[in-house]
Amino acid sequence: MAAPDLSTNLQEEATCAICLDYFTDPVMTDCGHNFCRECIRRCWGQPEGPYACPECRELSPQRNLRPNRPLAKMAEMARRLHPPSPVPQGVCAAHREPLAAFCADELRLLCAACERSGEHWAHRVRPLQEAADDLKKMVESQRQNVLVEFERLRRLLVEEEQRLLQRLEEEELEVLPPLRESAARLEQQSTQLAQLIEELEGRCQLPALGLLQDVRDILCRVQDVKLQPPEVVPMEMRTVCRVPGLVEALRRFRGDVTLDPDTANPELVLSEDRRSVRRGDLRQALPDSPERFDPGPCVLGREPLTSGRHYWEVEVGERASWALGVCRDNANRKEKGELFAGNGFWILVFLGSYYNSSERAFAPLRDPPRRVGIFLDYEAGHLSFYSATDGSLLYAFPETPFSGTLRALFSPLSSSPTPMTICRPKGGPGDMLASQ
Numbered sequence: 001m002a003a004p005d006l007s008t009n010l011q012e013e014a015t016c017a018i019c020l021d022y023f024t025d026p027v028m029t030d031c032g033h034n035f036c037r038e039c040i041r042r043c044w045g046q047p048e049g050p051y052a053c054p055e056c057r058e059l060s061p062q063r064n065l066r067p068n069r070p071l072a073k074m075a076e077m078a079r080r081l082h083p084p085s086p087v088p089q090g091v092c093a094a095h096r097e098p099l100a101a102f103c104a105d106e107l108r109l110l111c112a113a114c115e116r117s118g119e120h121w122a123h124r125v126r127p128l129q130e131a132a133d134d135l136k137k138m139v140e141s142q143r144q145n146v147l148v149e150f151e152r153l154r155r156l157l158v159e160e161e162q163r164l165l166q167r168l169e170e171e172e173l174e175v176l177p178p179l180r181e182s183a184a185r186l187e188q189q190s191t192q193l194a195q196l197i198e199e200l201e202g203r204c205q206l207p208a209l210g211l212l213q214d215v216r217d218i219l220c221r222v223q224d225v226k227l228q229p230p231e232v233v234p235m236e237m238r239t240v241c242r243v244p245g246l247v248e249a250l251r252r253f254r255g256d257v258t259l260d261p262d263t264a265n266p267e268l269v270l271s272e273d274r275r276s277v278r279r280g281d282l283r284q285a286l287p288d289s290p291e292r293f294d295p296g297p298c299v300l301g302r303e304p305l306t307s308g309r310h311y312w313e314v315e316v317g318e319r320a321s322w323a324l325g326v327c328r329d330n331a332n333r334k335e336k337g338e339l340f341a342g343n344g345f346w347i348l349v350f351l352g353s354y355y356n357s358s359e360r361a362f363a364p365l366r367d368p369p370r371r372v373g374i375f376l377d378y379e380a381g382h383l384s385f386y387s388a389t390d391g392s393l394l395y396a397f398p399e400t401p402f403s404g405t406l407r408a409l410f411s412p413l414s415s416s417p418t419p420m421t422i423c424r425p426k427g428g429p430g431d432m433l434a435s436q
Contacts, residue, residue: 014071014078017055018043019094020113023075027065031058034068042119102131160244241393247386250375253311254425257301257408262291263333264299268412271419274302278419279412293333301408301422304329310376312408313388313423316350317370322420323349323411324372326383328404341400347409348385348395357395369394371423378402388423 014022018039025037033055035043044051050059087093092111099109104124115125126134258274269280277299288294301312305326316322323339325347332343339345340358349356354363369387372394376383384396412420 010074010078011082014075018113020096021094022079023071026068026071026075028068028071029053030060030064031056034071037065040065045119045121100128101125102128104131157243164241242391243393244391247373247388247391250311250373250386251426253309253375254313255303255310256425257303257312257422259410259422260291260300260302260407262289263293263407265293265295265297267297268299269419270299275424276419276421277410277412278417279415281415291333295336296333296339296411297413298323298333298339298409298411300327301410303408305376305378305406305408306404307378309378311373313371313373314410315371315421315423316368317416317418317420319412319414319416319418319420320352321350321413323347323409323413324374324385325409326374326376326406327409329407330404341397345409346383346397346400347411349413351413355395357397359398362395374408376406378406 016023016026016036016039017033018035021036023034023036026034027037027040028034029040031053033053035054040054043054044063049061049063051061051063052059087096090099091097092099092109092114095111095113097111097113099111101110101112101115102108102125103110103120104126106120106123109128110120110125114120259270259277261270261274264270264277264286266284266286267279267282268277269284270277279297286292293299314324316324325345327339327346328344331345335343335345338358339347342358346358350368354361369389371388373386373388374383375386381400381402382396383400385394386392387394410420410422
């Protein structure tokens with residue numbers, strides 16, 4: 001029976017009286033009692049003495065704590081011989097007592113021993129059920145706030161939708177009547193000319209007397225039918241599709257993207273951080289690998305896009321032309337013709353006075369943006385381009401069933417002293433893509 005008693009004594013001697021667990025970094029007080037350094041520090045949480053020993057209550061004017069290395073070795077031996085048993089749920093890991101209180105300052109569950117230790121003497125400690133009830137009230141209040149805010153946002157979006165549709169309808173009513181009037185005048189002139197032509201052709205079949213008879217009247221009628229060109233009707237749309245807060249919402253999908261130098265056309269110059277690209281004056285001597293674009297002045301992003309939602313922004317500045325978008329990773333990078341969706345490229349091209357895509361060409365509604373946002377929803381087959389300056393939609397591709405790996409594509413078509421730069425995600429160095 002001596003061995004079990006010795007083992008039990010070893011456990012008792014190696015156990016801290018505060019946390020009731022094996023000593024961790026034990027220290028000795030002036031009165032000769034030992035505690036874990038962290039336990040006694042928390043127990044003596046007040047800034048000034050005297051300090052009472054938790055075991056014998058003897059007062060000490062200062063925190064005179066001496067390391068007890070032999071006891072630390074003993075505690076380690078006891079820990080190996082008798083490892084602590086798993087702590088049941090709802091029980092304090094330090095004191096093996098039921099958790100019955102909650103510290104609102106440290107957001108921790110406490111047992112009675114934790115409260116007695118003095119560590120939380122100045123904290124807001126409340127019964128567990130009371131704290132749980134308050135938390136439920138807070139969660140419900142926050143849930144109501146979320147519902148109210150999103151309902152408010154929905155109403156705003158519906159109002160903005162109606163406003164934009166109304167403006168488009170008004171523009172349609174402004175443009176269509178003049179166009180219809182011009183079309184009616186052209187139709188009338190066309191009918192009159194057809195009648196005169198038919199009459200003149202008939203007279204040409206007559207002898208000279210019949211041809212010249214009443215010729216003055218015919219010439220006057222020809223003179224009266226003057227071709228009037230239709231009025232110039234401005235066809236530029238003034239109403240811009242701008243959904244309040246949309247770009248800000250898309251920015252939650254921003255992560256990071258860098259350029260892949262192995263794909264860069266030899267005419268392109270990349271920055272050291274692989275975020276900027278410009279078109280150089282000389283062609284570099286680079287390996288003509290299948291990965292490298294040539295002759296197209298393009299470079300791809302390094303990160304593969306295989307699923308989820310992604311958003312990235314590119315500073316294009318005031319350059320005269322550029323191209324942005326995505327392409328299939330296995331697309332032919334030696335393509336000499338136009339890059340379009342049929343050969344694996346979904347890109348928006350800006351050419352100074354108009355935009356061009358694989359679907360259509362169109363004039364910009366306003367001054368070209370200095371910063372362009374690109375949003376890709378892989379599963380939904382959605383790819384759209386935005387002015388990150390004012391939040392307006394530049395172009396959206398028709399729904400596309402994407403498959404395989406995609407890569408972001410960048411092309412500074414025109415030379416410019418200012419490079420095309422991929423903006424850093426928020427929180428990175430500076431301020432200048434994320435997936436979900």
